[in-house]
Amino acid sequence: MDQNVQYDAVIVGAGFGGMGAAIALKRMGLTNLLILEREAALGGTWHVNRYPGLAVDIPSVSYSYSFEPNPNWSRLFAPGAELERYAGHVADKYDLRRHMRFGAVVEGASWDEDRQRWVVTVEGGEQVVAKYLLTATGFLSQPHLPDIPGIDSFAGTVVHTTAWDAALDLTGTRAAIIGTGATAVQLIPEVARRAAELTVYQRTPIYVVPKVDVPIPRPVRRLFARVPLVQRGARAVSGALLELLMVSAVLHFKQAKVLNKGAALASRVFLRTQVGDAGLRRKLTPDYDFGCKRPTFSNSYFRTFTKPHVHLETGTIARVEPDAVVTADGRRTEIDTLILATGFNLWDVNFPAIEVIGRDGRDLGKWWRDNRFQAYEGVAVPYFPNFLTLASPYSYSGLSYFTTIESQMAHMDRLFGELRRRGADVFEVTESANAEFLDRMTAKLDDSVFYGGSCQTARSYYFNQHGEAAILRPTSTANAFREARSFPLGDYEMRSFAGVE
Ligand code: NAP
Numbered sequence: 001m002d003q004n005v006q007y008d009a010v011i012v013g014a015g016f017g018g019m020g021a022a023i024a025l026k027r028m029g030l031t032n033l034l035i036l037e038r039e040a041a042l043g044g045t046w047h048v049n050r051y052p053g054l055a056v057d058i059p060s061v062s063y064s065y066s067f068e069p070n071p072n073w074s075r076l077f078a079p080g081a082e083l084e085r086y087a088g089h090v091a092d093k094y095d096l097r098r099h100m101r102f103g104a105v106v107e108g109a110s111w112d113e114d115r116q117r118w119v120v121t122v123e124g125g126e127q128v129v130a131k132y133l134l135t136a137t138g139f140l141s142q143p144h145l146p147d148i149p150g151i152d153s154f155a156g157t158v159v160h161t162t163a164w165d166a167a168l169d170l171t172g173t174r175a176a177i178i179g180t181g182a183t184a185v186q187l188i189p190e191v192a193r194r195a196a197e198l199t200v201y202q203r204t205p206i207y208v209v210p211k212v213d214v215p216i217p218r219p220v221r222r223l224f225a226r227v228p229l230v231q232r233g234a235r236a237v238s239g240a241l242l243e244l245l246m247v248s249a250v251l252h253f254k255q256a257k258v259l260n261k262g263a264a265l266a267s268r269v270f271l272r273t274q275v276g277d278a279g280l281r282r283k284l285t286p287d288y289d290f291g292c293k294r295p296t297f298s299n300s301y302f303r304t305f306t307k308p309h310v311h312l313e314t315g316t317i318a319r320v321e322p323d324a325v326v327t328a329d330g331r332r333t334e335i336d337t338l339i340l341a342t343g344f345n346l347w348d349v350n351f352p353a354i355e356v357i358g359r360d361g362r363d364l365g366k367w368w369r370d371n372r373f374q375a376y377e378g379v380a381v382p383y384f385p386n387f388l389t390l391a392s393p394y395s396y397s398g399l400s401y402f403t404t405i406e407s408q409m410a411h412m413d414r415l416f417g418e419l420r421r422r423g424a425d426v427f428e429v430t431e432s433a434n435a436e437f438l439d440r441m442t443a444k445l446d447d448s449v450f451y452g453g454s455c456q457t458a459r460s461y462y463f464n465q466h467g468e469a470a471i472l473r474p475t476s477t478a479n480a481f482r483e484a485r486s487f488p489l490g491d492y493e494m495r496s497f498a499g500v501e
Contacts, residue, residue: 017138066235074216183341264289284302
């Protein structure tokens with residue numbers, strides 16, 4: 001075991017967040033990087049998720065790095081495979097592949113106070129040592145497998161949407177899907193196209209609004225390539241619309257209730273145009289406010305339930321038998337394939353996704369669960385020197401993940417720039433700055449639909465086990481960028497390694 005391997009930084013995760021962090025560090029002259037990725041290739045969620053129908057549900061001009069626009073998106077909302085290709089392009093252009101190690105499952109990391117270093121343990125026992133640790137493990141990286149009695153006894157195929165098998169042929173089969181979240185909204189129409197019978201088990205209905213998705217004609221792509229300003233303009237328009245939906249309708253629910261109610265109405269009107277049967281419509285209509293759960297976009301989801309071979313089941317699942325799903329009222333539905341579109345576990349296992357032990361033996365996961373989930377500006381935690389946690393409470397800003405990534409990159413620019421200016425190597429956010437940020441975010445949430453609206457029946461993963469909606473940063477994205485570029489430098493204690501090496 002070599003304890004002396006030294007890196008400027010170890011980044012956990014080679015998705016868009018991890019690559020953004022690596023690009024930011026390299027810009028600051030920190031070039032000796034190691035990016036550890038548990039999967040076999042880069043791309044993060046776009047490598048893991050391969051289910052039929054997968055596409056980005058944020059316009060692609062916005063769902064990409066602003067400094068690396070891609071003029072070649074085939075559609076307004078690009079299919080998943082294009083995102084994975086884009087990730088490969090970014091890795092090549094910014095020379096990131098040589099830092100990446102795949103199939104490297106990080107078990108944990110601990111701060112060595114004597115050596116002022118992070119010691120990162122990789123599955124198999126190897127330890128690597130680095131000055132800085134950044135976790136970019138995503139929000140939706142730990143699949144939630146439902147604990148339904150008998151599920152292990154099922155004799156057919158059981159597949160979670162994150163483990164889709166390309167060889168799985170559903171043609172002519174009897175399939176069941178559990179879940180009606182954003183993943184299921186994309187998957188259900190595709191499975192319905194292939195399966196002879198499809199039963200969808202819905203516990204909580206979801207808001208769906210039309211997806212204005214069209215192919216991007218070649219001349220437009222050529223224009224984007226030749227005159228990048230045009231694509232930047234398109235990004236600005238799409239960003240403004242996302243901001244209106246997310247920030248105004250959801251985060252400023254109290255002030256802009258009419259927008260929120262308008263979005264809910266738009267979804268109901270859309271449902272009315274798609275489904276004639278009033279009973280079916282009732283089942284598909286949410287009884288909570290718009291935005292309690294992430295809104296979804298689809299032109300084919302609602303209509304799929306009107307097909308004769310597609311059945312919407314709203315009864316509680318009692319158990320799974322070797323050949324069937326049985327609901328609490330005793331009805332058995334015989335199936336060949338059971339598809340789990342059951343989402344992710346965020347609050348028990350993803351925050352953080354690895355064990356992180358800071359100063360004085362503080363265990364980040366335990367501390368978050370025992371206290372409150374919190375991270376200064378969504379990136380830093382007291383007692384965790386030289387550590388940035390990028391998938392954190394109150395870090396998700398806006399609707400496109402790239403807003404979060406780029407505001408965090410801006411935070412890193414300011415933080416590492418100041419360290420360099422002072423000739424310092426160690427940083428740690430102060431307890432008072434962290435507490436002030438948490439208080440401020442908590443107060444702002446009072447305006448949001450999460451606290452001001454009716455979300456009790458939504459079962460939204462935005463809420464944690466303490467009933468706090470602690471994922472989204474309840475500010476405008478402009479505010480997130482402004483603070484990332486101008487946070488008080490005194491919010492961090494900075495010192496040099498003096499005397500340590
Ligand atoms: P999700 O929104 O958490 O939905 C999981 C679904 O499974 C819910 O309908 C849930 O019902 C149901 N479920 C879970 N356990 C169950 C059980 N034991 N019995 C019955 N039903 C159960 O997960 P997701 O659909 O994978 O989406 C997660 C997030 O991924 C989205 O919000 C979005 O941010 C992202 N996403 C993005 C894209 C994209 O950009 N292209 C596509 C897909 C997903 P309850 O609601 O009743 O708990």
